[in-house]
Amino acid sequence: MTFRLQARIIAEFVGTAFLLAAVIGSGIMAERLSSGNMAIALLANTIATGAALVALILTFGGVSGAHFNPAVTIADAMERGRPWSEVPAYVAAQCAGAFAGATGAHIMFGLPFFSLSRHQRSGAPQVFSEFVATFGLLAVIWGCSRLRASSVPFAVGAYITAAYWFTSSTSFANPAVTLARSLSDTFAGIRPIDAPPFIAAQMGGAIAATLLFRWLVPSPREAAKAGSLS
Amino acid sequence: MTFRLQARIIAEFVGTAFLLAAVIGSGIMAERLSSGNMAIALLANTIATGAALVALILTFGGVSGAHFNPAVTIADAMERGRPWSEVPAYVAAQCAGAFAGATGAHIMFGLPFFSLSRHQRSGAPQVFSEFVATFGLLAVIWGCSRLRASSVPFAVGAYITAAYWFTSSTSFANPAVTLARSLSDTFAGIRPIDAPPFIAAQMGGAIAATLLFRWLVPSPREAAKAGSLS
């Protein structure tokens, strides 16, 4: 079942908006309630984000693929999962949805619509973390979608739950999410000046994982062409 | 397999009772044990509620649809999932079950059967939160039930787990739950005077999501009629 582009774009917009509302909103709630214990705050933020991903990918996966992430859309185009001509519309919808979701979270907690983040996230370890985080995310997506597609929502939710903790950057792993979080001066924010290196590392990780899995788990079409399975 | 209305009504009653017992009971336990750390209390309340939803929807979904929520039942009737003539019985069973579950939780913790809540939950951000929370809940239900129905229990449990944290109201998202929690002067309570705006916002969110998904993911019958899939 293939949906019209218009429906898929709306699905990407609404899904990314809810994803950002979940990331930023739960960060605000967690920081307000945790009395300064950052481990508890991040644990609540993690559980909310992982659970939101499961729910949103189950909800919108059948419509648009539930990318919610320009790095995923570009990687998908690299593998001919969808035509390059659709990429701009997808990416625009994801970015617009991300900003709408950030604003929505701010409204739900009585904050200004936007505010530049002052949360410093920089340095080689954090930038390397974003490379690793996005490499892993795309590995999970390619491995699962080619071999057991129905498990993608659970695998992605579980992966991000882990990656929030095992990277020093807390795994943004998503350029649209990074941009929107730069306009949120809250727990989940990132200084605008720190965003470009994060986004570059994310794209590098996404492309590296895509190339590895092109060889490791070829899509059925490629496998047939190359005779690469024994 | 369709069950008699009588069996479905009992399923809605028992399921909603257990849902409320879980929401209110776990709130009491969490507040008693958490030594004033509200983040830990809400985390325990969240995990108990999300897990209860998964278990209860798996248990009763095959019998009654496991709505446990008048907003869901009314949205289902809007989409002709069930006849309007059954709505009053469903809603009555849900409300009666909600009150029974609240009382059950109070008895299990040695409290009076009922007590008016003094927990203030008001203001535009919280009312807007209820609109968003219920919009998202119905989006999850429509997206999943039309495209991969077996995932509904997990998607709803995961969604509410996230929504407890990303809304400032902690996502009641259910008129029957709201009414019953107004009679519980505990962690999960809400002042009776704050209930009507919550319920209005919930109904608004439910209807908005239902109309969006009527266009975005038409039910198979509608899709065939309109030829809306490419």
Add this chain to the structure above:
Amino acid sequence: MTFRLQARIIAEFVGTAFLLAAVIGSGIMAERLSSGNMAIALLANTIATGAALVALILTFGGVSGAHFNPAVTIADAMERGRPWSEVPAYVAAQCAGAFAGATGAHIMFGLPFFSLSRHQRSGAPQVFSEFVATFGLLAVIWGCSRLRASSVPFAVGAYITAAYWFTSSTSFANPAVTLARSLSDTFAGIRPIDAPPFIAAQMGGAIAATLLFRWLVPSPREAAKAGSLS
């Protein structure tokens, strides 16, 4: 595929032993690490128990049914899921496994093999809690096993995760577990004198839920006989 009784008995023994090791062992670890914050201790105990149930029911469900619980075995016999003649062997294996698991947990944490618990758990609210907890457990088992059997492990794990928090007794819901925990003077213990009322309430809840679901969701055989589905 039906396994020999001998294999099923061993499966019940090993599974119940691991269940008790998980309940008691995680309680010891949680209390040691939590610096007196009982909410964090119970949260860790809850997550470990729920996760253990999922893993153990997935592992042994195909062999013995993964009851690990005399109340479940007796309810199953009531519904002719297995002959009454097998009940004594199942219950004996469950009780022996429960004691072995408790001992194993004590050894893993350097404690005496057994010690009488001094943890008071008594009073009408807690006894009523055990009735509710076991009623709910059997409701989950009957609803899921008759309508979507493959979801039982997840539904039971999720239910107990919730029930640890929404009952004042923390949901023992299992006579064999209750007996073995009376010999553990740790976080998860229960005074031996408090065990009999718990067990009586558990059996009452199990039988009540079984009778309700005999009417609500008849097993396919009963439904055919009675013509009870519309």
Add this chain to the structure above:
Amino acid sequence: MTFRLQARIIAEFVGTAFLLAAVIGSGIMAERLSSGNMAIALLANTIATGAALVALILTFGGVSGAHFNPAVTIADAMERGRPWSEVPAYVAAQCAGAFAGATGAHIMFGLPFFSLSRHQRSGAPQVFSEFVATFGLLAVIWGCSRLRASSVPFAVGAYITAAYWFTSSTSFANPAVTLARSLSDTFAGIRPIDAPPFIAAQMGGAIAATLLFRWLVPSPREAAKAGSLS
């Protein structure tokens, strides 16, 4: 679908690297944020590890079997799941991946590539814990893979989530993981001198569980040969 050995070896390498990055990285993050509350730190470490296992086994299970663990590979060879001739390559890839993942975690958090752990983990209770932990892990793997293979990722993730808490050693249950953690002077570390008894106990537990399940749940081929199912 069988993959070439080369692809399977790379899958074991990458998967084990991410597993170690998750275990060690989340331990570093948890200790840094938890203000000395070890229960919260272990809870975060547990959730990250369990979630990573679910994601990684879903991702790589279809390629290499997703062992990430020499004890599992050797047990699999015992049961003729794969030829003994492949065992050295698998084990080498797992150990190399484990060291790479540890280094990656250290880099992500700005630490030296390697440092000998000073975290004492010794004594009979902890060594016995490793026997129990690995016995249980292999029981879960054999029970699930022979009777409902698609549930292995969830069962293993859930089992380790529980076992982190119910054993006094926090369940390494994996010789490659044990070796790599001996070179990490962080929350998840183990003194090199404590590693050999852990590894011996792990192999003992793995072999004991494999022999039990050879009798309890014979593989289809063995069952046909022995006529062991009634």
